Amino acid sequence: MSLYDQLGGKPGIGRLVADFYARISSDPGLDQWFARADHTRYRAQLRAYFAVSLGGPEEYRGGDLRTVHGDMGISRAAFDTVIDHLSAALVAVEADPDVARKVTRELRSLRAIVVTPPGS
Ligand code: HEM
Numbered sequence: 001m002s003l004y005d006q007l008g009g010k011p012g013i014g015r016l017v018a019d020f021y022a023r024i025s026s027d028p029g030l031d032q033w034f035a036r037a038d039h040t041r042y043r044a045q046l047r048a049y050f051a052v053s054l055g056g057p058e059e060y061r062g063g064d065l066r067t068v069h070g071d072m073g074i075s076r077a078a079f080d081t082v083i084d085h086l087s088a089a090l091v092a093v094e095a096d097p098d099v100a101r102k103v104t105r106e107l108r109s110l111r112a113i114v115v116t117p118p119g120s
Pocket residue numbers: 030033034036037038039041042045046049061062063064065068069072074078079082107108110114
């Protein structure tokens with residue numbers, strides 16, 4: 001069974017991303033990135049991205065993540081904060097701990113793509 005199915009399919013992913021996004025967008029420490037974001041678009045794209053990357057039958061039509069984040073100057077610390085919000089969201093939606101660990105590992109693997117290397 002895919003992680004997508006283990007999280008409850010489309011509605012389960014929807015609940016997870018809604019909780020995750022609420023945490024990110026209300027964190028003052030992330031304001032420098034999210035204060036001006038197009039929240040409706042981002043939440044929808046994030047939902048699609050999560051669904052696809054966790055094995056769901058949906059389609060992600062957003063941009064390539066390296067290109068999208070490339071000029072945002074995202075630090076390792078900001079990335080880790082976002083992953084902490086993901087872990088908290090997985091607890092909030094009562095995901096199975098083993099599933100939660102796998103989902104976190106999957107998303108954490110995007111670090112090198114999303115974080116802008118110092119000096120670049
Ligand atoms: C787990 C890691 C992450 C994933 C899976 C992810 C995913 C995405 C996706 C799917 C989009 C939309 C692309 C599009 O509309 O074409 C996006 C945009 C964006 N991301 Fe991320 N992201 C991640 C981490 C981060 C981090 C750490 C930051 C900042 C601290 C960040 C800031 C942004 C911003 C500001 C946008 C543009 C929002 C807008 O105005 O449309 N992302 N991201």
